[in-house]
Amino acid sequence: MGFFSKTCEYAMRAVIYIAVRSQEGQRTGIREIAENINSPEHFLAKILQKLSQQGLVLSIKGPHGGFYIDAPGLQRPMADIITALEGNELFTGCGMGLSYCSENNPCPLHEDFKIVRNQITSMLYKTTIGEFNREHLNGKLTLNK
Amino acid sequence: MGFFSKTCEYAMRAVIYIAVRSQEGQRTGIREIAENINSPEHFLAKILQKLSQQGLVLSIKGPHGGFYIDAPGLQRPMADIITALEGNELFTGCGMGLSYCSENNPCPLHEDFKIVRNQITSMLYKTTIGEFNREHLNGKLTLNK
DNA sequence: TTAATAAAAGATAAATTTGTCCTTTATTTG
DNA sequence: CAAATAAAGGACAAATTTATCTTTTATTAA
Ligand code: FES
Ligand code: FES
Numbered sequence: 111m112g113f114f115s116k117t118c119e120y121a122m123r124a125v126i127y128i129a130v131r132s133q134e135g136q137r138t139g140i141r142e143i144a145e146n147i148n149s150p151e152h153f154l155a156k157i158l159q160k161l162s163q164q165g166l167v168l169s170i171k172g173p174h175g176g177f178y179i180d181a182p183g184l185q186r187p188m189a190d191i192i193t194a195l196e197g198n199e200l201f202t203g204c205g206m207g208l209s210y211c212s213e214n215n216p217c218p219l220h221e222d223f224k225i226v227r228n229q230i231t232s233m234l235y236k237t238t239i240g241e242f243n244r245e246h247l248n249g250k251l252t253l254n255k
Numbered sequence: 256m257g258f259f260s261k262t263c264e265y266a267m268r269a270v271i272y273i274a275v276r277s278q279e280g281q282r283t284g285i286r287e288i289a290e291n292i293n294s295p296e297h298f299l300a301k302i303l304q305k306l307s308q309q310g311l312v313l314s315i316k317g318p319h320g321g322f323y324i325d326a327p328g329l330q331r332p333m334a335d336i337i338t339a340l341e342g343n344e345l346f347t348g349c350g351m352g353l354s355y356c357s358e359n360n361p362c363p364l365h366e367d368f369k370i371v372r373n374q375i376t377s378m379l380y381k382t383t384i385g386e387f388n389r390e391h392l393n394g395k396l397t398l399n400k
Numbered sequence: 401t402t403a404a405t406a407a408a409a410g411a412t413a414a415a416t417t418t419g420t421c422c423t424t425t426a427t428t429t430g
Numbered sequence: 431c432a433a434a435t436a437a438a439g440g441a442c443a444a445a446t447t448t449a450t451c452t453t454t455t456a457t458t459a460a
Contacts, residue, residue: 112344115447115448116352119351122351123352150448155408158407159408162407162408163408171455171458172456173404173405174457175407175457176407203258206259207257208399216397218391219333219382223258233370250360255354255360260417261417262418285436285437295420296419296420298420314436315437318435319427320426320437402460404457405456405459406456406458411452412449412452413450414449414450415448416448417444418443419444419445421442422441423439423440424438424439425436428435430431430433
């Protein structure tokens with residue numbers, strides 16, 4: 111059980127990779143992305159299709175086409191990736207699986223869990239898609255192992 | 256995508272319910288548990304089977320049998336339930352799905368994620384299986400909706 | 401305008417998780 | 431002992447997630 115689904119994991123890594131390339135003025139194709147984030151190529155294609163439909167990434171077909179993200183897109187929070195793919199259950203749901211999280215009828219973990227959930231939420235809202243660049247990747251950060 | 260798997264959600268709710276009943280000096284059967292935590296009975300049976308094999312809950316067959324938890328068991332942390340069912344990936348894994356979480360080659364979320372992960376870990380270690388009782392359930396806490 | 405390129409889209413398949421059903425084993429009670 | 435009870439265990443099925451493969455559409459460039 112990973113923390114996020116594979117779908118979200120690949121999506122976050124891919125979007126950040128596309129963001130880095132976009133800041134270098136480059137579009138990048140599925141093949142290149144999949145290699146650099148170590149994900150199954152065709153599965154990733156499906157994920158990017160969805161993100162593209164939702165406008166989270168932009169794409170152009172044909173030679174020298176590929177995926178990219180424009181300046182406003184780079185300002186968006188990582189949270190948008192999760193929301194686009196799986197809605198906002200992660201940000202609002204009950205930790206013990208009750209049908210809704212409530213102050214009136216909380217589950218036993220509620221008081222602690224809502225703190226955790228808020229921290230996850232703020233982590234994903236404060237981190238922007240475009241805040242990492244090539245220096246980060248060449249320096250210390252990694253997306254592929 | 257729930258935060259925990261269904262397996263873990265049902266397991267936590269069931270164990271707490273068994274703990275409450277145990278503190279009342281009662282053993283409780285699958286049927287009763289499933290009804291009170293609102294879970295599929297047979298699926299829950301499988302989960303409790305595993306927890307029983309690992310000694311996290313105790314069980315007795317036959318008339319007036321059922322599941323229960325003894326005094327030392329009630330002192331154990333909720334974390335043990337997760338570990339018993341899915342190992343410790345939740346407590347150690349990388350948020351972006353890298354094969355291991357590392358300070359040397361961190362993923363872009365690492366610095367924030369490790370705080371979140373620590374908070375989850377401490378929530379589940381500080382909360383004990385036996386710290387909720389009938390008054391909690393009759394008062395405010397719920398396990399079944 | 402043709403060939404090549406690359407994403408979009410659709411179909412299918414494998415793997416995992418979730419859920420159900422049936423049989424066996426252990427225990428209790430009459 | 432026989433019957434009833436309840437968990438253990440095994441087999442199976444549905445649903446969802448993850449992964450792969452093929453065809454179509456859009457775009458570029460020769
Ligand atoms: S009710 Fe479970 S986290 Fe709020
Ligand atoms: S490397 Fe990703 S959370 Fe530590």
